[in-house]
Amino acid sequence: MWPLCDARGGLIVMSVHPPKLVIFDCDGVLVDSEPLSLDVLVRVLRNAGVDMDAEEATERFLGKSLKTMSDILHEEYGLAVDDHFLEEMRLDLYQRFRRELQPIAGISQALDELDIARCVASSSQMERIRLSLTITGLIDKLEPHLFSASMVANGKPAPDLFLHAAAQMHTAPENCIVIEDSPAGIEAAQAAGMRVFAFAGASHAKSERHLATLRQLEPDVLFDDMRELIHFVRKEQRDGNAS
Ligand SMILES: [Mg+2]
Numbered sequence: 001m002w003p004l005c006d007a008r009g010g011l012i013v014m015s016v017h018p019p020k021l022v023i024f025d026c027d028g029v030l031v032d033s034e035p036l037s038l039d040v041l042v043r044v045l046r047n048a049g050v051d052m053d054a055e056e057a058t059e060r061f062l063g064k065s066l067k068t069m070s071d072i073l074h075e076e077y078g079l080a081v082d083d084h085f086l087e088e089m090r091l092d093l094y095q096r097f098r099r100e101l102q103p104i105a106g107i108s109q110a111l112d113e114l115d116i117a118r119c120v121a122s123s124s125q126m127e128r129i130r131l132s133l134t135i136t137g138l139i140d141k142l143e144p145h146l147f148s149a150s151m152v153a154n155g156k157p158a159p160d161l162f163l164h165a166a167a168q169m170h171t172a173p174e175n176c177i178v179i180e181d182s183p184a185g186i187e188a189a190q191a192a193g194m195r196v197f198a199f200a201g202a203s204h205a206k207s208e209r210h211l212a213t214l215r216q217l218e219p220d221v222l223f224d225d226m227r228e229l230i231h232f233v234r235k236e237q238r239d240g241n242a243s
């Protein structure tokens with residue numbers, strides 16, 4: 001593989017493997033959920049005696065599973081994440097989701113335009129994935145191909161979930177493109193041997209600092225408008241078929 005710049009200045013990596021499957025992360029890629037979940041997390045943490053602002057919470061927990069988050073809170077903050085804590089957070093979050101959750105702008109059209117297989121691979125639990133996609137009207141475009149971190153031993157940044165999703169979809173890792181918004185997710189895709197398009201168009205991803213972090217991880221494409229997704233996928237298809 002060798003790097004090229006496309007006309008828009010985005011980094012493209014040519015590949016000899018045509019894409020056959022697009023694996024979508026959910027939070028921050030399909031639904032604009034991160035501001036809501038970080039807000040709820042910060043509040044629940046404060047009630048439990050841990051003072052953490054939204055920026056720190058973003059850095060520590062973005063894209064990670066509940067289990068990973070629980071481990072960090074236990075080991076580094078001495079907080080026992082018990083059933084009461086999780087239940088409070090879950091109820092609060094679902095209420096906010098029902099009132100406020102929006103799809104990522106342009107994602108519905110992007111899914112309609114995509115002419116290869118697609119699936120979802122998210123750090124969230126299946127109940128939350130299904131709720132998020134139902135509220136935002138995306139579920140019919142993605143069901144039944146939904147995969148949750150609870151199905152594998154190790155969450156992102158480990159490659160387990162993406163490898164599991166690809167295997168279930170009968171697709172080799174080199175024929176997959178992962179769409180991810182979080183550093184942990186980008187690292188997981190790279191560890192799985194997949195191409196990764198970093199999406200920086202969600203509400204939480206606009207800061208220069210966040211963009212710099214994403215850039216440092218050298219994703220194959222970095223983009224911030226979901227309406228452009230089809231352009232980048234088609235480019236990969238042309239490159240793959242030409243080689
Ligand atoms: Mg995400």
